Amino acid sequence: xxxxxxxxxxxxxxxxxxxxxxxxxxxxxxxxxxxxxxxxxxxxxxxxxxxxxxxxxxxxxxxxxxxxxxxxxxxxxxxxxxxxxxxxxxxxxxxxxxxxxxxxxxxxxxxxxxxxxxxxxxxxxxxxxxxxxxxxxxxxxxxxxxxxxxxxxxxxxxxxxxx
Numbered sequence: 001x002x003x004x005x006x007x008x009x010x011x012x013x014x015x016x017x018x019x020x021x022x023x024x025x026x027x028x029x030x031x032x033x034x035x036x037x038x039x040x041x042x043x044x045x046x047x048x049x050x051x052x053x054x055x056x057x058x059x060x061x062x063x064x065x066x067x068x069x070x071x072x073x074x075x076x077x078x079x080x081x082x083x084x085x086x087x088x089x090x091x092x093x094x095x096x097x098x099x100x101x102x103x104x105x106x107x108x109x110x111x112x113x114x115x116x117x118x119x120x121x122x123x124x125x126x127x128x129x130x131x132x133x134x135x136x137x138x139x140x141x142x143x144x145x146x147x148x149x150x151x152x153x154x155x156x157x158x159x160x161x162x163x
Contacts, residue, residue, distance in 0.1 A: 010159055014144040017049045021062065023146060024053025030158055031058075033081055033109045036125055038117035041133035046144050047115045050133060051085050054113055058083055067115075072100065075110075082110030088119035127152025129159070 014020040031037075037054070039047040052062035059079035066074070067087055076083040084105045091097055097120050106112050106125050114120070117130075132147040150156045 008150060008156060008159055010148040010162070012146045012148075014046075014146060015141065017046065020046050020049050020144055020146065021053035021056060024050045025057035027148075027162055028054040028057030028111070030162055031081070031111050033111070034107060035154075035158075036106050036112045036114065036128040038128050038130045039113060039115045039133060040117065040130060042135070045133045045135055047133055048087075050131065050146075051083075051113045051115075054111065055079070055083050055085075058111065073105075084108075084110050084112045086112065086114045088114065088116040091116075091119040127154050129155040 012023055014023060031054075039050055041047050048065065048067045052065045055065045055076055056062040058081050060076045060083055061078075064076060065083075065085065070090075072086060072088065072090070074085045076085065086102065086105075088097060102112075102114075102120065103125070117128075128151050130149040130151060132145075132149065134145045134147070136143050136145055148159055148162075150159045
């Protein structure tokens with residue numbers, strides 16, 4: 001774990017979608033109702049694959065999890081905690097995000113996974129776990145870097161227990 005600007009970061013490498021899902025599933029076992037994950041990464045970086053892993057760890061069938069790009073939110077129940085999966089890619093910014101009631105979900109009974117959280121602007125919650133997902137080439141193999149950045153005391157403690 002590296003320390004940067006007062007935040008402890010954890011960086012993991014995944015060589016496959018299966019490994020990415022496994023990492024996310026392991027993380028999900030430490031999550032509690034009201035937890036918020038902001039997934040940052042380019043198109044096709046693996047954000048929805050990561051969300052599938054969170055679902056699996058919560059006891060939700062990962063095959064049900066699809067990108068919510070065209071509906072903005074998909075709710076998944078039937079696991080130990082509900083999963084609220086947001087994809088804000090199609091929003092122009094905070095004005096379009098405000099009427100969605102995201103803050104109520106973020107303080108609710110489930111886990112919120114938010115793709116493209118930069119569209120939230122000032123609506124961003126003060127505490128969250130940011131997951132930066134990047135792609136890198138290594139000898140012809142396409143790998144993912146998963147960088148976990150805790151924002152707030154709750155997520156700093158969570159990352160200490162996750163490592």
